[in-house]
Amino acid sequence: MTRHPCLAVEQRWPDPFAERYRQAGFWRGETFAAVLRARTAAAPDDIAVVAGETRWRYRELAARAAATAGRFLDLGYRPGDRVIVQLPNIPEFLSVAFGLFEAGIVPVFALPAHRITEISHFAAAAEASGYVISGAADGFDYCGLADELCRRLPAIRHVVVAAGDPGRFVALTDRPGGTPAASAAPATGPQASEVALMQISGGSTGLPKLIPRSHDDYLYSVRASAEICRLDRRSVYLGVLPIAHNFPMSSPGVFGTLYAGGTVVLSPAPSPEIAFPIIARERVTMTAMVPPLALAWLEAARTGRHDLSSLRVLQVGGAKFTPEAARRVRPVLGTTLQQVFGMAEGLVNYTRLDDPEAVIVETQGRPISPDDELLIVDDDDQPVAEGSAGHLLTRGPYTIRAYHNHPAANARSFTAEGFYRTGDVVRRTPDGNLVVQGRSNDLINRGGEKLSAEEVEDHLLAHPQVHDAVMVAVPDRYLGERSCAFVIARGEPPKPADLRAWVRDRGLAEFKVPDRVVFVDSFLTTAVGKISRGDLRRRLAEQAAPSPPAHPAKG
Ligand code: OOB
Numbered sequence: 001m002t003r004h005p006c007l008a009v010e011q012r013w014p015d016p017f018a019e020r021y022r023q024a025g026f027w028r029g030e031t032f033a034a035v036l037r038a039r040t041a042a043a044p045d046d047i048a049v050v051a052g053e054t055r056w057r058y059r060e061l062a063a064r065a066a067a068t069a070g071r072f073l074d075l076g077y078r079p080g081d082r083v084i085v086q087l088p089n090i091p092e093f094l095s096v097a098f099g100l101f102e103a104g105i106v107p108v109f110a111l112p113a114h115r116i117t118e119i120s121h122f123a124a125a126a127e128a129s130g131y132v133i134s135g136a137a138d139g140f141d142y143c144g145l146a147d148e149l150c151r152r153l154p155a156i157r158h159v160v161v162a163a164g165d166p167g168r169f170v171a172l173t174d175r176p177g178g179t180p181a182a183s184a185a186p187a188t189g190p191q192a193s194e195v196a197l198m199q200i201s202g203g204s205t206g207l208p209k210l211i212p213r214s215h216d217d218y219l220y221s222v223r224a225s226a227e228i229c230r231l232d233r234r235s236v237y238l239g240v241l242p243i244a245h246n247f248p249m250s251s252p253g254v255f256g257t258l259y260a261g262g263t264v265v266l267s268p269a270p271s272p273e274i275a276f277p278i279i280a281r282e283r284v285t286m287t288a289m290v291p292p293l294a295l296a297w298l299e300a301a302r303t304g305r306h307d308l309s310s311l312r313v314l315q316v317g318g319a320k321f322t323p324e325a326a327r328r329v330r331p332v333l334g335t336t337l338q339q340v341f342g343m344a345e346g347l348v349n350y351t352r353l354d355d356p357e358a359v360i361v362e363t364q365g366r367p368i369s370p371d372d373e374l375l376i377v378d379d380d381d382q383p384v385a386e387g388s389a390g391h392l393l394t395r396g397p398y399t400i401r402a403y404h405n406h407p408a409a410n411a412r413s414f415t416a417e418g419f420y421r422t423g424d425v426v427r428r429t430p431d432g433n434l435v436v437q438g439r440s441n442d443l444i445n446r447g448g449e450k451l452s453a454e455e456v457e458d459h460l461l462a463h464p465q466v467h468d469a470v471m472v473a474v475p476d477r478y479l480g481e482r483s484c485a486f487v488i489a490r491g492e493p494p495k496p497a498d499l500r501a502w503v504r505d506r507g508l509a510e511f512k513v514p515d516r517v518v519f520v521d522s523f524l525t526t527a528v529g530k531i532s533r534g535d536l537r538r539r540l541a542e543q544a545a546p547s548p549p550a551h552p553a554k555g
Pocket of ligand 1: 201202246247251316317318319320321339340341342343344345348364422423424436439445448450
């Protein structure tokens with residue numbers, strides 16, 4: 001008997017909602033494996049994935065996915081098992097993802113930037129029993145990370161190396177072109193209502209949380225996104241951001257492109273020097289990026305050395321894109337800008353391709369679905385006057401009802417009626433588009449890379465010379481926000497560089513290392529005795545001494 005990965009009770013949409021989403025045709029009972037099978041049957045020789053000299057046709061991607069499914073089943077994995085997948089933008093990302101989908105094994109997608117502290121947390125929280133990596137990538141030794149993970153978590157049964165020399169670990173490709181072993185293959189594939197994958201939340205408080213997405217809900221957002229972006233067989237999507245992230249994965253991203261039967265091109269790095277020649281060579285029609293990268297592309301495009309004329313749509317999201325920068329996209333790049341305001345928990349808003357330029361430039365768009373319910377409320381959860389700014393709450397056919405196995409976070413992040421508290425402060429324009437005004441909690445958005453102040457503070461507090469620490473976001477022209485840690489030292493203050501190294505050495509992603517460290521004697525507290533982050537932000541604004549970037553954003 002095989003056990004399929006069902007949504008836990010608290011994660012399920014209540015029956016009347018599920019019924020409505022099925023009736024409306026949002027949830028079609030389709031699974032990811034069935035989608036790839038259908039595209040492969042329709043056009044087996046179309047190119048599915050391109051990376052450098054590698055070109056896989058749909059039939060090759062499907063065969064590799066089947067071999068991956070077989071490999072994992074042979075290794076003893078069963079439907080419902082969880083596997084951490086930490087891969088860069090390589091074709092094997094897709095064959096591994098679809099292979100695991102086919103076998104009903106749930107991939108938990110970590111970002112390449114995550115390090116041992118985060119990976120071991122995800123693996124423990126997901127009760128994962130496998131870890132998929134690609135050896136060395138971007139100058140980092142993921143094998144060393146894997147060794148440490150296995151030491152910390154004996155439940156990890158295999159480290160599977162998806163590309164390159166597996167060394168002491170398990171190779172993915174022992175069964176090239178093979179089919180799932182009949183003995184191990186599940187009698188039936190996963191059902192569409194079951195968990196297909198898990199994403200990582202940016203995490204506003206404490207450690208990142210796991211986001212379970214079902215085939216039904218995720219595929220609806222993928223299909224509808226592909227329609228909104230008018231993807232079809234001729235579409236060529238360039239993955240420049242790490243495709244493990246929800247935005248380039250599914251909005252419409254690589255999955256949306258494959259859904260539409262198009263071609264996914266993977267860029268090994270997001271910089272214009274690397275990406276522009278690829279756009280020219282592969283006649284890329286669409287790509288997605290965060291605001292700081294869009295600024296770099298706009299700058300580089302002015303020299304006009306590469307033919308970018310195939311590019312139809314440039315999506316920008318993950319953090320606020322200023323209207324000033326947005327206005328330059330069409331004249332400089334000759335493409336339509338699409339602003340994307342989304343979250344791994346579900347809700348995604350898009351400006352539409354034929355919106356007036358003012359909407360495209362000045363707003364972050366409107367939801368995918370007519371059944372996305374949005375509330376804009378005050379601190380007491382009461383609706384604000386139409387057009388006023390307030391907290392955004394949402395519920396709908398592809399927004400989760402609960403995190404994986406985390407009652408405390410669920411109590412904080414969801415209302416009793418099942419609305420997700422996004423933590424974003426927004427207002428709605430008279431024509432129904434959203435404008436993001438800021439955040440209401442302590443999530444710091446560093447050019448699209450999210451970090452929880454609290455998570456980093458906990459690591460700072462572990463330092464013997466730190467008495468207390470509070471981290472806040474400071475506005476930054478390039479990244480939107482940078483992080484600044486205010487620290488009360490215990491005795492002799494350590495050097496800021498040593499504190500930064502301390503955080504890094506504790507096995508955290510580089511983007512979580514504080515950009516600045518400022519020593520203070522005390523923190524002001526609010527009326528209820530909480531440390532006033534507002535006061536700390538004001539102190540920084542008063543100093544207003546712009547510091548050089550401690551470490552640049554990705555790209
Ligand atoms: C995307 O997903 P996450 O989970 O990394 O981050 C979600 C948060 C949002 O709650 C919001 O605070 C911020 O990122 N955000 C934006 C934004 N897009 C995301 N803030 C202002 N303007 C925007 N356009 O970042 C994500 C997921 C799917 C599609 C696009 C982005």
